[in-house]
Amino acid sequence: GTVRTIDEDTWDDLEAAMIGADFGPDITESMLADLREKVDRYSTTDPRDLQRMLREDVEERLAGFDPTLKLSDRPAVVLIVGVNGVGKTTTIGKFAKFVGNYGRSVVVGAADTFRAAAVEQVATWAERAGAAVVRPQHPGQDPASVAYQTVEYAQRTGTEIVLIDTAGRLHTKGGLMDELGKVKRVVEKLAPIAEVLLVLDATTGQNGVMQAQAFIESAGVTGLVVTKLDGSAKGGFVLRVQDETGIPIKLIGQGERIQDLTGFTPHVFAQGLVG
Amino acid sequence: MATFGSLSDRLTAALANLRGKGVLTASDVDGTVREIRRALLDADVNLDVVKAFTAKVRERALGADLSKALNPAQQVVQIVNEELVGILGGQQRRLEFAKQPPTVIMLAGLQGAGKTTLAGKLAKWLENDGHTPLLVAADLQRPNAVQQLQVVGEQAGATVFAPEPGNGVGDPVRVAKDAVRFARDKQHDVVIIDTAGRLGVDAELMKQAANIRKATDPDEVLFVIDAMIGQDAVATAKAFQDGVDFTGVVLTKLDGDARGGAALSVASITGRPIVFASTGEKLEDFEPFHPDRMASRILDL
Ligand SMILES: Nc1nc2c(ncn2[C@@H]2O[C@H](COP(=O)(O)OP(=O)(O)OP(=O)(O)O)[C@@H](O)[C@H]2O)c(=O)[nH]1
Ligand SMILES: Nc1nc2c(ncn2[C@@H]2O[C@H](COP(=O)(O)OP(=O)(O)OP(=O)(O)O)[C@@H](O)[C@H]2O)c(=O)[nH]1
Ligand SMILES: [K+]
Ligand SMILES: [Mg+2]
Ligand SMILES: [Mg+2]
Numbered sequence: 001g002t003v004r005t006i007d008e009d010t011w012d013d014l015e016a017a018m019i020g021a022d023f024g025p026d027i028t029e030s031m032l033a034d035l036r037e038k039v040d041r042y043s044t045t046d047p048r049d050l051q052r053m054l055r056e057d058v059e060e061r062l063a064g065f066d067p068t069l070k071l072s073d074r075p076a077v078v079l080i081v082g083v084n085g086v087g088k089t090t091t092i093g094k095f096a097k098f099v100g101n102y103g104r105s106v107v108v109g110a111a112d113t114f115r116a117a118a119v120e121q122v123a124t125w126a127e128r129a130g131a132a133v134v135r136p137q138h139p140g141q142d143p144a145s146v147a148y149q150t151v152e153y154a155q156r157t158g159t160e161i162v163l164i165d166t167a168g169r170l171h172t173k174g175g176l177m178d179e180l181g182k183v184k185r186v187v188e189k190l191a192p193i194a195e196v197l198l199v200l201d202a203t204t205g206q207n208g209v210m211q212a213q214a215f216i217e218s219a220g221v222t223g224l225v226v227t228k229l230d231g232s233a234k235g236g237f238v239l240r241v242q243d244e245t246g247i248p249i250k251l252i253g254q255g256e257r258i259q260d261l262t263g264f265t266p267h268v269f270a271q272g273l274v275g
Numbered sequence: 276m277a278t279f280g281s282l283s284d285r286l287t288a289a290l291a292n293l294r295g296k297g298v299l300t301a302s303d304v305d306g307t308v309r310e311i312r313r314a315l316l317d318a319d320v321n322l323d324v325v326k327a328f329t330a331k332v333r334e335r336a337l338g339a340d341l342s343k344a345l346n347p348a349q350q351v352v353q354i355v356n357e358e359l360v361g362i363l364g365g366q367q368r369r370l371e372f373a374k375q376p377p378t379v380i381m382l383a384g385l386q387g388a389g390k391t392t393l394a395g396k397l398a399k400w401l402e403n404d405g406h407t408p409l410l411v412a413a414d415l416q417r418p419n420a421v422q423q424l425q426v427v428g429e430q431a432g433a434t435v436f437a438p439e440p441g442n443g444v445g446d447p448v449r450v451a452k453d454a455v456r457f458a459r460d461k462q463h464d465v466v467i468i469d470t471a472g473r474l475g476v477d478a479e480l481m482k483q484a485a486n487i488r489k490a491t492d493p494d495e496v497l498f499v500i501d502a503m504i505g506q507d508a509v510a511t512a513k514a515f516q517d518g519v520d521f522t523g524v525v526l527t528k529l530d531g532d533a534r535g536g537a538a539l540s541v542a543s544i545t546g547r548p549i550v551f552a553s554t555g556e557k558l559e560d561f562e563p564f565h566p567d568r569m570a571s572r573i574l575d576l
Contacts, residue, residue, distance in 0.1 A: 021506070022505040083531070086387060116424075120419040204505055205319030207532065231511075233507035
């Protein structure tokens with residue numbers, strides 16, 4: 001048979017794959033330009049070499065940040081934030097189990113006092129994970145006070161990890177974004193915050209970049225969690241988020257079961273993105 | 276984003292030196308088409324849809340008589356806009372009601388898209404129109420989805436049919452089927468079935484959704500999709516079309532700044548109209564879908 005060589009179709013396919021994975025037009029264009037230059041420089045003709053170069057490029061970009069969670073404070077207070085429906089509460093359930101597996105005691109603060117049955121939902125997850133839960137005393141209670149009470153509980157009982165669930169909010173809503181700042185300030189009266197994790201849904205497109213910018217500004221995000229990677233969406237927009245903000249991806253969600261959470265491995269993620 | 280805020284500005288710049296020219300040449304049009312392509316990709320419109328769309332626009336722009344146009348850019352924008360509105364459905368589409376009540380409306384979509392919230396919104400909206408909707412708790416999977424629907428139902432002042440506790444307990448197909456009988460007995464004229472979120476790639480759960488459809492023979496199956504979704508919109512919409520099929524689309528979370536290119540992708544790939552727009556977390560944040568407003572939003576005009 002004929003040996004395939006790199007031609008315009010190869011480039012079109014590559015572009016389609018990158019756009020299709022939600023890299024966005026800007027990154028796609030600049031990475032393709034880099035690749036064209038490399039292909040020229042090394043006189044590459046085999047499409048498989050091109051594919052490998054792309055994967056290496058992506059992996060290199062992903063690997064430039066430190067994905068380790070900083071959970072050495074006692075208690076280590078973790079705030080989970082993000083837009084509506086991305087998987088914050090589910091991530092808390094999985095994460096409680098994840099750290100519980102290392103023998104750590106965990107309390108979950110049900111500080112989404114707004115959404116219908118959000119408290120019950122996070123309490124179910126806490127129970128599955130064997131974690132304690134601090135609930136609001138009345139519906140609609142100020143989330144900052146629930147967060148405060150949760151940290152207080154941890155200090156009183158010697159619980160090692162505090163996970164605080166927050167209501168989903170669109171990054172464009174100033175008032176709701178300010179509320180997160182208040183939750184942080186109130187908690188910091190008792191203890192420093194170890195991690196603020198921004199949950200991003202892999203099905204999101206270029207809007208994910210704007211979400212990240214806004215949450216980073218109002219909530220001081222320290223790490224990203226990418227969820228729903230068990231579906232057909234690739235989550236390529238996080239490449240741009242990491243590049244532009246320097247905030248590392250720390251956790252990956254891949255399902256609705258309690259064990260469906262892993263740490264972040266650049267080569268695995270790169271493989272998923274570009275094959 | 277490019278230096279210019281909106282596509283309209285960018286096109287005006289791209290075509291600035293064409294004022295007074297009778298027809299656009301292929302190279303004029305190619306520059307323009309590149310700007311349109313970029314704007315659509317920034318808005319998360321699917322690449323295949325972008326390609327088909329820009330080919331169409333290119334053809335029309337080349338053939339257009341611009342001799343009377345003061346501003347060729349505006350004329351191209353006009354063409355783009357017409358094509359967009361065409362794909363998005365042109366006219367507003369209303370809900371289909373059954374000749375013989377109850378009307379059954381089934382909601383389906385990815386996890387977290389906004390189905391349960393929409394169930395409450397629909398109930399409230401229908402009540403304001405004199406209907407007596409019944410909400411059906413057929414998501415027996417997601418933790419406390421049943422309670423969530425009960426709270427939403429209470430807020431909407433609607434009856435909730437919830438015979439099973441959920442959290443993994445109960446058969447959603449059976450619940451949905453029983454709900455239709457219950458509605459007939461108790462004279463609810465509309466039945467709104469909330470279902471669990473599911474992925475396009477989850478064959479087993481897709482089958483379950485198909486079975487709910489078979490058991491209840493809905494008048495409308497609404498595919499609920501988050502306006503923030505990216506290129507995956509097409510694969511997911513196709514999977515739901517093949518798996519359960521749907522009669523209409525609801526776009527949610529339009530209160531944010533997502534341009535909502537998914538609307539164009541889904542409408543053009545599935546041929547199904549977008550019926551409603553969801554624009555907030557409160558039950559009144561809900562309206563019929565306007566194709567013309569959506570076209571301007573996607574293009575940032
Ligand atoms: N397939 C899949 N589904 C997920 C994943 N993470 C969460 N989900 C589902 O996504 C839906 C929303 O998850 P939640 O945890 O309630 O999301 P949230 O961000 O807390 O939502 P709000 O509090 O309403 O803003 C639920 O149906 C979850 O089961 C994941 O990694 N994969
Ligand atoms: N800002 C905004 N939030 C919305 C809108 N519609 C729903 N939400 C929020 O999105 C989140 C998910 O909504 P749900 O109704 O639970 O979504 P779902 O599709 O039922 O989720 P699953 O049952 O887990 O698949 C909640 O926080 C809702 O309050 C909307 O139009 N705008
Ligand atoms: K979502
Ligand atoms: Mg939540
Ligand atoms: Mg639901």
